Amino acid sequence: MSEDDERQRSPPSDLDFVSNKARNCNATGSGSGHPEFQSAYPDQVLENVLENVLHFLTSKRDRNAASLVCKSWYRVEALTRSELLIGNCYAVSPARVTARFARVRALHLKGKPRFADFNLMPPDWGAHFNPWALAMAKAYPWLEKVHLKRMSVTDDDLVALAELFLGFKELSLVCCDGFGTGGLAIFVNKCRQLKVLDLMESEVTDDDTDWISCFPEGESHLESLIFDCVECHINFEALERLVARSPSLKKLRLNRYVSIEQLYHLMIRAPQLTHLGTGSFSPPEIAGQGDQEPDYVNAFVACKSLVCLSGFREIIPDYLPAIYPVCANLTSLNFSYANITAEQLKPIISKCHKLQVFWVLDSICDEGLQAVAATCKELRELRVFPVDAREDSDGPVSDVGLRAISEGCWKLQSILYFCQRMTNAAVIAMSKNCPDLVVFRLCIMGRHRADHVTGEPMDDGFGAIVMNCKKLTRLAVSGLLTDKAFDYIGRHGKLLRTLSVAFAGDSDMGLKYVLEGCPKLQKLEIRDSPFGDAALCSGLHLYYNMRFLWMSSCSLTRHGCQEIARGMPHLVVEVIRSSDEEMDDAVEILYMYRSLEGPRTDAPKFVTIL
């Protein structure tokens, strides 16, 4: 799930570029000196050879490059590409996609921009899967895999997937909405070859349908069943039977309606699991029958292949010791729903020597982070979420924890850290101690908050990150920031692809520094910062190379955005308002993205496309 996966990295004019090349390539005689390209051989042979070679090409960047060589290569590449990644569902239409690519087996599609997750976008904005489902059904009946992120998927779409694609194997819905247990029920029932059903952080309506019971009888091909985000009761007996008849099941993530006792019964039936989401990890509300509680430790002992553990949705910490047997093998541990203290964490984390990915709540405090730093020398990714996500809440983690992590986990590549207090010194320390950082996302929850020791803006800290972390591609900034921070970013963030800005900067210069300095920028999301039309204009050279630009509650005017729209025909400039009021010149939300299709036809009333 990389960030840089748009099918077209270059401006949409690449199609024109190819036809120019074609004129040269198909000419008779070859002055190039390559024996394979002698005019005696017909194009067909060339294409066959190419086809065989290109089958081995999997990286989308390589494929994009190959498709630009000449018309032949373009054609053959299009025939052999089996996995499509479309980073913005509105950048290209289903018709265009199906016209170019002939044999697609897997489709990855992304819809809404990320800030929609935080209620900054009014609902029903778009990103409907339906037109894609219908187009795929006609063009790729052998489609096996669909991965959707931030799309609106209806029950009918789920039914279509199950009915129109006979060999359908894998469905993954991340941050999607629009469907319910009713649609799921039909989908799982009709998809006889289903291997993967992953529902992650999606909103699933409770239609009161027992979808677990709808899996067909007989041996199932299920390898992955993830439904921890589904907020409704499930039929446990049916689930138990399903797990029992799924010998290939490796990944199982339960929702919080599964008690620890039920978990036990599932685990002993599926000791081959590699990824487990434990559900609630607490006993059912009604006290169980009998005094005998199952031996949970034994269940974990039996799961010798377990490497990834998550869940703990309503954890009773007394049960934590049950997981000791698997700690030594864990590479990924997600405690981000478990409100536990440092003391409760320590006995666990001290055993997790191989841990590479750790998600946790700030309830563990700086002390807990120090314990992590002491043991987890292989840590690659850390995410620290707040228990109390408000600006003025107490901050149990701070610069102390961040520094400790930087000193203990030098292999760190990705960090997301929510806190209330931070210092430049700690951030600078991390920039020096963790040179492999690719993703640095620091969220100081109090807006405009300065370094709590020096009282200075956080400019130097973030400056050090872009200067010292040479592999950095994703950055999210926060705290009190002046234009100077953006100057640093523009000067040093040469590999930056994603930048998130909130409540930062002094003037247009801030945005200008970034737009003029970061050539690889793909995704820029800004909110509540004083950047206006002049700054927007300084990015014209960049916008066709970017996936999108989001600016909300900044200082843009409709007039300014209109200028951009006028000058760039392949850019869709959406002005979105969050209320019914008549639009005045001030722009609440600007969302603009390159597209081959021009303005979309499914835009709701609150969206104006300039």
Add this chain to the structure above:
Amino acid sequence: MAFEKDFNLDATELRLGLPGTSEESEKQASTTLRISNKRAMTDMNEDSSVAADKKCDQETAPPTKAQVVGWPPIRSYRKNSLQTKKTEAETCGMYVKVSMDGAPYLRKIDLKMYKGYPELLKALEDMFKFKVGKYSEREGYNGSEFVPTYEDKDGDLMLVGDVPWGMFINSCKRLRIMKGSEARGLRCVV
């Protein structure tokens, strides 16, 4: 707009402000300045939608800041998951049914709304239009026409006021306002 209203917890919110003061007037664009001296008074407990107001925060520096839409950037699913747990832990004994002998239908009250027995009894008196007598440990509610009782976790009928308030909240399952004549025996239970 619907997505703003999702966060509108006005109906159940605890406030220190005067009735009628409200944060509701924020249909404004978020960049407009709003200098409101109501801010210092109203209790900012809700994580509801209030227009972002950065300049105002710096000038008036209220004791607690109003919450801003989508900030901090945590997905609602995660926010709700953690909050559900908090409120579920706190709802043990919160809303209880209240019946009164002779009354046609039951009421429901939130025990968390009251700081102690005097407030609770006053609320019950207002709700059902009756008066309890003075409570004494020895005599119970001697001389009242009605007596407040409750059913505890074990299913036993108890006299309201016998146990400390905190214990009462955690063990009370429902309230019953009995006729004085029937309640006489309860004094002896404790």
